[in-house]
Amino acid sequence: MLIRGYRWEFCRPPNPQAQHLRGVAYLDKDIGELLPYLNTVLRGDLYCQEPPSLILKYRAKLINISARQIAINILRDEEEAEEIIRWLVEVINETWEKRGKIAPSCRVAPKPRVLEILKLLPRSNCRACGYPTCMVFAVRVSEGKAVSDACPVLSLPRRQALQEYLGKFSRQSAEST
Numbered sequence: 439m440l441i442r443g444y445r446w447e448f449c450r451p452p453n454p455q456a457q458h459l460r461g462v463a464y465l466d467k468d469i470g471e472l473l474p475y476l477n478t479v480l481r482g483d484l485y486c487q488e489p490p491s492l493i494l495k496y497r498a499k500l501i502n503i504s505a506r507q508i509a510i511n512i513l514r515d516e517e518e519a520e521e522i523i524r525w526l527v528e529v530i531n532e533t534w535e536k537r538g539k540i541a542p543s544c545r546v547a548p549k550p551r552v553l554e555i556l557k558l559l560p561r562s563n564c565r566a567c568g569y570p571t572c573m574v575f576a577v578r579v580s581e582g583k584a585v586s587d588a589c590p591v592l593s594l595p596r597r598q599a600l601q602e603y604l605g606k607f608s609r610q611s612a613e614s615t
Contacts, residue, residue, distance in 0.1 A: 440467055440534040441527045444508075448516060459513040463523045470505030472534055474542030479533050481607070483582070485544050495582025496522065550580045550607045558600040559589060566590045579604070 444463040450456055469476075470490045477485045477492050484493040491504040499522065500511040508526060513519045533540065555576040562572065567588045569575040578584035586600050 439531050440469065440472070441530050442466055444523065444527070446516070446519065446523075448513075448519070458511075459515065459519070461510045461513050461516070461519040461523075463508045463510075463519075465506050465508065468505045469503075469530060469534075472530065472537065473503065473505070474544055475533050475537045475540045476503065476530065477545070478540050478543040479529060482546070483549075484546055487544060498583055498585050500582070501526070548607060550604055552576045552580045554603060555579050555600065558592075558596050558603065560591050560593075560596075562591065564591055 443466045447462045447464070448459050451458070451460060473485070473490045473492050476482070480492070480494055482492040482494045485491075486493075489504065491502060493500065493502050495501070498512070501522070502509040503526070508523060510519055510522055513522075552573075553576075556573060559572040559576060563570070567575050567584070567590070569578060569584070572589075575584060575589065579586055586597070586604055589597075592600070
């Protein structure tokens, strides 16, 4: 086991109207050497070698993993932060144990294509998802800033096809679980 503990700090963003939190978990161990392995396992969205860090999107959250800390943006509350960090610590510890069988990677994961997402949406621009058009919604989903389940008028077959498509790129297929 690599990570045994962490310490949280939370803050509100500078925007006074913001209702969400930002959280930083300070890790009890340096995981810098493990980041290329985590990039392979988590299919990170952006890997930086100097300083070593991995950025990924998970459930429309932006997560930055560096050698000694994990920062998570747009948290609903501390409970959601704890759920995400427990998952990440489990992944980190499993990756540490299995690192001999994992090929490290410094590559950046491919992104879902906006037009492929748009093809699966109703294209009615009904705004039920909270965005002005289906195109804007597709862009936000491709960026990981909106969850695919946010379209309430999407038929079940198209919803499943969209989740299958997004599952090829990242953890977005886990959003619906």
